[in-house]
Amino acid sequence: MNKIKQYFKTHSYNIATYGIVIIAYVVMQYLSNADMLSRSVNGYLVPICAYIVLAVSLNLVVGISGELSLGHAGFMGVGAFAGIVTAACLQGVVDSDFGRLMAALLVGGVVAGIAGVIVGVPVLRLRGDYLAIVTLAFGEILKNIIGNLYIGKDETGIRVALSQAELHLGAGGKVILSGALGATGVQKLSTFFAGFLLILFTLFVVLNLINSKEGRAIKAVRDNRIAAESVGINVTAFRMKAFVVSAFLAGMAGALYGLNYSAVSASKFGFNTSIDILVFVVLGGMGNILGSVISATVLYVLPEAMRGLADYRMILYAVVLILVMLFTWSPKVKEIMSVVTAKLGGIFKKKEVGTNE
Amino acid sequence: MKKLFALLMAALMVVTMFAGCGSAETPATDAAGGEAPATDAAPTAGTIKIGSSGPLTNDYAVYGKAVEYGLTLAFEEINALGGLQFELRVEDDEADAEMAVNAYNTLMDWGMQIMAGPTTSGSAAAAAAECAADGVFMLTPSASDAAVITAGDNVFQICFTDPNQGVGSADFISSHNLATKVGVIYDSSNPYSVGIYTKFMEQAAVVGLEVVAEEAFTADNKADLSTQVTKCQEAGCDLVFLPIYAAEAAQVLTCADKIDYNPAFFGCDGLDGILATEGFDPALAEGVMLLTPFDASSSDPQTQEFVANYTAKFGLEPNQFAADAYDVAYAIYQACTAAGVTADMSAEEICETMIAQFTSMSFDGLTGDGMTWAADGAVSKLPMAVKIENGVYVGVE
């Protein structure tokens, strides 16, 4: 009996997560089709999808694996530009926009995953704040390199150079990525539907991973590294798995993001964006996947909704951020909340704390 | 669970807000999060809605703000003339492509008919594609990258393109025999700076300038520019070309002064405003030459009036961005008046007439007389080379 109850409980969390995402998609898609959404809201849909995927994937590293990463946007950037180059190269080869988008997402993910391996090998030998600073450093390195990269396409194929002059494009050649300016004239392929599919895929991978033996091992490493080693778990291998899966998903999100705008520049993928994603994760709750989904959405829309405040917009956003952090994390508030919930618990059915939190 | 609950509540609030947006059939002006229109509470019938965006927060805010102020001042003056009435709204785009699209969408929801922005190139490239797709006329005051106007036939610039400035600078330096050995210090993380630098290098090879030092910095490490200056000195440069903004140029000048290095300095329009920087010692900029379309200390009455009004209204001296924005407003006004544009026309209709006007008209503004536009959207105006002497610009021929 107990077993079944537990089974249902773990799965009810997953069902709720998928459910909320699917319902939100259906509702928004319906409203969008019925022309009931304003242009700006329509415009938020794809980036929100990308940020949800980024937050969920970062949560895998920060929440589940317990490592502070400050360079997540670097993987996003790698994925974005890999995806843009892929899509540009497939133009004329693959006719379907959707097909090109999917190929771009895949390539973006794979390239970012490879970057994840390259970064992970040295990084994961470190711990705590040292790991944090090294991920930050890698993020900045990736940004610096992409910001000086020129990629063009002509009939001979793809050309890569470190300055416009060295690109030597043949006749009819097209510059895809142009250093500091980034990619311009990108054909916008991303759709809300693709974003929704990517979220589902991400949830599927991450939730399955968490609930499998791999996920247990990753969490075990987080909770107690020495004990995990003592029961035969290769700590570095599992930190690595979490890190690379996370980079792969971030790369896919990056490709979705990059192909949603006709201009994307490398400066977007620096420390500030990494921090923004981290804020989504921490606010949503460490290891709480549904929390990441919701907080990414809310925190993306919040500053946009505050546009009417003009000059006071960002300062109020900062105040809201601080207040929400205090409210959700302060031990004192937690105490008060637990008293309140205990009282509420008397009225409603008593609830146990979910295992996934 | 509690946290989740709190978040869900917040999400619910946001959704409710959206519902508010959605249910309002007309593009939401005051529904989006209790938003108030930028100017009057009740928009008067018959105003043409002009939108713009720029970085109003963070690093580049000074430029976004200058554009906002320039546009605000110009449209207030225009509205006071009593003819066509305009309503202006400027949104923050943080000099970021994603935010620029969000800002653009917000402006479209508001009912924007003409886009008088964005301020920076990256943002403008993203917004230009949207404008081209929607058929909204766009005239950017300061997004000078050549890629911006390639987005569509309806995207125009009032500033020089970066390649033009690069070529112009190299030609000027060469034809005036200003240097034997040239050094360049540029911002490799900034498209404006890289754009000028790239073309300058190409043209330098053509006209036979010897460039012996090419030193870059990025937005992340611009705190220390002394090494770049020392390298130019080591290389024996007698002229240092600075295709960068005023704040960094001030740093370069300070560094050079400290190590007693006195080459000629040559800059582009980004350097404008250096004299107006609070606390800057103008003596450091003595002899600096720059290509600029605008001179705040000019004796031209129109410019003097602009500077006086601007300073009175916003408490600081206008720079080239503000002047460009001011010109944008008047150019739009001139075109609208000439074409008989009315407020009830759709953005697409206005766009058609504006394209026709801009490719045929000539405009006199603060930043140049007899400006004309090519069909690709690039402006043709004469760059003005000036030299700083005793804290003011002096024309160089």
Next chain:
Amino acid sequence: MGFLQYLINGISIGSVYAIIALGYTMVYGIAKMLNFAHGDVIMVGAYMSFCVTNYLGLPAVVGILVAMVVCTVLGIIIEGLAYKPLRGASSLAVLITAIGVSYFLQNAAQLIWGSAPKNFTSIVTFAPIKLFGGQLTITGEVIITILASVVIMVALTLFTGKTRMGKAMRAVSEDRAAAQLMGINVNQTISMTFAIGSALAAIAGVLLCSTVPTLQPTTGSMPGIRAFTAAVFGGIGSIPGAMLGGILLGIIETMTKAYLSTQFSDAIVFLVLIVVLLVKPAGLMGKVVQEKV
């Protein structure tokens, strides 16, 4: 001669990093939090000094003192309102709050002082020292900054080693619970740490802007991150480590620009940092704490 001049340039920016890193490392060592708002407190300090000297026409010393007082008060307020309620919560939560504070300070500064950069007037008035017939220049700012960072380093070391308050800080740093049991007021000690850290930030702000004159609301953020990197480089929590890390980072950065590439200097500097951390995982002067099994 070029090499020596680059070295001096490196030490110059490095000592600015060092002085910021000292504040970072001290707060980290005792409060165990990455105070990402530290760079913005620096910016506030620089603005205060700028206002006092440029608007009120008072001497630079007064400017520094006012900046120190304002920053100290600001540090205590920030700590009390934003960090103290999170005592005992996850360190990541405090990190995010610190980022919120950083956004707040930057935007508040823009509202108060505007977005236009101001050119900071150096507080150093004596002439640069010229060597080798003017081929080598050591500016007054370099001398003052190095002196200041050495003095601060020594003072901090003495303070934490000799005084009652300093010892309490060390106790809190080692084991908060045990310190509490020994009758140390942990909250008060941490507030004190922030007060000192913020006062240091004010000095760092004035010296940063004396070396790099551009003053705008985002002035503190990038040097702040660089200094944080420097603190980790030297071994975060270690006071001489912060000093060493700062100066070395400055030298590496300058030498990279001078001899390798200015275009890729960010990438190269961070690569060096990564390599150093791989060889010495706790930084140059940090101690590797072996977890007791």
Next chain:
Amino acid sequence: MNEYSRKMLKVPTYNLLREQDMGKLPVLDVRNLGIDFGGLTAVDSFNITIGPTEISGLIGPNGAGKTTIFNLLTGVYQPTRGSVLINGIDTKGMPTHKVNKLGIARTFQNIRLFSEMTALDNVKVGMHNEIKCSFVSSLLHLPSYHKAEKAANEKAMELLDFMGLADVANVKAGSLPYGVQRRLEIVRALATNPSIILLDEPAAGMNPSETMELMHQIRRIRDTFHIAIFLIEHDMNLVMNVCEAIAVVNYGRIIAKGTPEEIRQNPAVIEAYLGKEDGE
């Protein structure tokens, strides 16, 4: 208690004796082991051989180096001198998780559970290398994953049941009572399918009746799983009653080895250690 075992596992009716291990390869063979920490010799010349079903004890005063020896045996520390052979294989240079795979598992003096996870999950982490299911399969939750998970669940429940912990299977490990946590650590160690387990002060913090039960359980573990047990314990009653062989260490060196009876009468031991605790 016996009903658990009857239901799940075959319990041998006879008691295994040390003589049965004669002629078999020792499960743990330690030769001349030593480690220095910065010039300070913590352990030196440590030799011990443990047969496949032997229960041995390691005793000594506080700070004698007992836990250090456990850390050396499990690969947490790399020895400065000497070698550790587990089932005949030298562990030299191996990281802890590889040493574990050779067949050695342990518990910790200061409990190290995965406190945010349930008791059941703790055991399943222990079974990690026993669960045969590929990474792709677990990512995609293929049928083989479900099969492997089901088997793992059943086995984990059996093990929990064996130590009387079935009722707390779904409780977060961190919130369990102390004594239960100690037993859960033993279950987790057993889950790695070891041929020897090291128990670091298993009775610490237990009351006499709990200790009594633990003694039975230790014997039952050996008898059920046919594995060797090596334990550190200060409770002399437990050590003398459960262990078949005892090694006494002081200042990192073995000062005596033998049966409980021999140890009890060894004057060196009495002087170094038992002297104080004669009353036991």
